[in-house]
Amino acid sequence: MSGTADKTFYLETFGCQMNVHDSEKVIGTLLQEGYRQVPTVEEAGLILYNTCSIRDKAEQKVFHRLADYKKLQAQGKKFGVLGCVAQQEGEKIFERAPHVSMVCGSASYRNLPEMLVQIETGNRSTGLDDRATDHCFETEYTARTNPHRGYITIIEGCDKFCAYCVVPFTRGKERSRTSSSVLAEARQLADLGYTEIQLLGQNVNSYRDPDGKKSFAELLAAVGEVAGIRRVRFTTSHPRDFGRDIVDVLEAVPTLCDHVHLPVQSGSTRVLDAMQRLYTRDQYLERISWIHAAQRDLSITTDLIVGFPGETEHEFEQTLSLLDEVGYDSAFTFKYSPRPNTPAIGLDDAIPDGEKAWRLAVVNEKQKQMSAHRNKRHLGRTVEVMVEGKNPRGQWIGRTSQIKVLNFTVPEGVELKTGSYVDVRVTASFSNSLVGEMVSAARGS
Numbered sequence: 001m002s003g004t005a006d007k008t009f010y011l012e013t014f015g016c017q018m019n020v021h022d023s024e025k026v027i028g029t030l031l032q033e034g035y036r037q038v039p040t041v042e043e044a045g046l047i048l049y050n051t052c053s054i055r056d057k058a059e060q061k062v063f064h065r066l067a068d069y070k071k072l073q074a075q076g077k078k079f080g081v082l083g084c085v086a087q088q089e090g091e092k093i094f095e096r097a098p099h100v101s102m103v104c105g106s107a108s109y110r111n112l113p114e115m116l117v118q119i120e121t122g123n124r125s126t127g128l129d130d131r132a133t134d135h136c137f138e139t140e141y142t143a144r145t146n147p148h149r150g151y152i153t154i155i156e157g158c159d160k161f162c163a164y165c166v167v168p169f170t171r172g173k174e175r176s177r178t179s180s181s182v183l184a185e186a187r188q189l190a191d192l193g194y195t196e197i198q199l200l201g202q203n204v205n206s207y208r209d210p211d212g213k214k215s216f217a218e219l220l221a222a223v224g225e226v227a228g229i230r231r232v233r234f235t236t237s238h239p240r241d242f243g244r245d246i247v248d249v250l251e252a253v254p255t256l257c258d259h260v261h262l263p264v265q266s267g268s269t270r271v272l273d274a275m276q277r278l279y280t281r282d283q284y285l286e287r288i289s290w291i292h293a294a295q296r297d298l299s300i301t302t303d304l305i306v307g308f309p310g311e312t313e314h315e316f317e318q319t320l321s322l323l324d325e326v327g328y329d330s331a332f333t334f335k336y337s338p339r340p341n342t343p344a345i346g347l348d349d350a351i352p353d354g355e356k357a358w359r360l361a362v363v364n365e366k367q368k369q370m371s372a373h374r375n376k377r378h379l380g381r382t383v384e385v386m387v388e389g390k391n392p393r394g395q396w397i398g399r400t401s402q403i404k405v406l407n408f409t410v411p412e413g414v415e416l417k418t419g420s421y422v423d424v425r426v427t428a429s430f431s432n433s434l435v436g437e438m439v440s441a442a443r444g445s
């Protein structure tokens with residue numbers, strides 16, 4: 001390994017946006033400790049994986065990576081596993097991959113500086129949390145990778161314990177940041193030129209201000225009113241904690257984006273109960289009716305699981321009928337994957353993989369048609385997009401407030417800047433994207 005004079009690290013991130021943002025904070029911490037980030041494993045002295053264990057496939061990725069690079073240990077390189085697999089597997093990782101010297105779950109990132117010293121001196125270091133940590137990982141050293149869209153974690157952990165889910169075991173107990181610290185970070189981002197803020201939490205709307213000053217809806221409104229911020233998104237909302245006041249602020253504050261992500265998981269009340277989701281189909285649909293009733297044209301997206309143990313053909317059909325009733329703009333769909341420690345692991349009535357695959361294909365086909373139908377409504381309208389770059393065909397890629405991808409052309413000779421806002425007229429629509437022509441630079445760009 002290169003000497004202490006040049007401490008280098010490589011970091012690869014798997015999993016959700018919270019992991020992506022945690023990595024930005026971990027990178028900031030390492031830079032502060034005198035490390036330099038490098039783009040390849042070969043150049044690095046320390047190789048880190050920030051891992052995900054939400055489904056079996058996600059978990060296997062880290063072990064494949066570790067196996068691929070095992071031989072590099074001979075060159076003195078060190079390996080660390082961070083994130084959800086680290087917290088879930090703990091010191092068992094050292095047995096399965098003896099070349100690893102650091103295992104650190106997300107609730108222990110504050111201890112990284114000391115842990116780095118330990119591994120530098122040739123020791124192993126472990127940072128695990130027993131659902132005991134009750135503060136958030138806040139650091140002034142966040143190395144944000146996108147200069148326009150800034151993530152802010154407002155609540156960490158999860159206390160819901162859905163029967164299929166590892167998150168309460170990997171992310172620790174639910175804990176929120178104060179609204180004043182969130183707002184200070186939002187203002188700091190605005191000062192740095194960020195125009196979009198995305199508030200993050202496993203259940204972002206279960207937020208409870210430790211100072212008791214603001215509800216989640218009030219915090220959302222306050223972030224939306226920060227000068228310079230043009231777009232605010234929030235993810236993920238849990239249906240049980242989704243109050244009407246959230247729809248009210250979406251109506252009242254123009255900078256809040258026209259989009260709600262509200263994972264349903266199943267359309268059957270019996271399955272929802274077995275999943276311990278804490279709401280019925282009707283209660284979920286009541287929340288959807290508030291969103292449908294809004295004056296703003298809000299897009300609605302969801303997550304759902306097929307083949308939960310004991311899900312009958314009829315119950316699966318209830319998920320299909322719910323898709324029709326809600327009319328989602330898009331959906332992330334998953335085959336149930338048994339996870340260690342979770343209550344559902346003990347349930348029999350497993351559904352064969354072939355049946356799960358068939359249900360997934362059916363649900364995906366249905367949603368594809370619905371997405372195509374929902375996207376048609378934008379045809380002929382002019383919408384504002386944030387410019388994200390160019391696609392391989394040379395068209396510009398924009399993101400609408402409703403979180404849709406819009407590929408568009410510009411008049412001859414016009415060059416756009418990533419992160420700027422332009423108005424685009426929609427000329428064609430597909431199931432997963434829109435196509436259009438730029439009309440003009442949007443106000444304030």
Ligand code: SAH
Nearest residue numbers: 164165202236263303304334335336337339
């Ligand atoms: N906190 C969010 C979800 C976070 S996990 C919520 O409650 O909605 C993201 C998605 O992964 C979940 O919504 C669920 O659809 C899926 N998921 C979680 N555990 C899973 C499992 N064991 N098998 C298949 N999908 C799973």
Ligand code: SF4
Nearest residue numbers: 158160161162165167
């Ligand atoms: Fe997992 Fe349920 Fe918590 Fe979401 S609410 S993170 S699905 S346990």
Ligand code: F3S
Nearest residue numbers: 015016052053054084
């Ligand atoms: Fe994966 Fe952990 Fe996020 S399990 S989805 S990285 S909370």
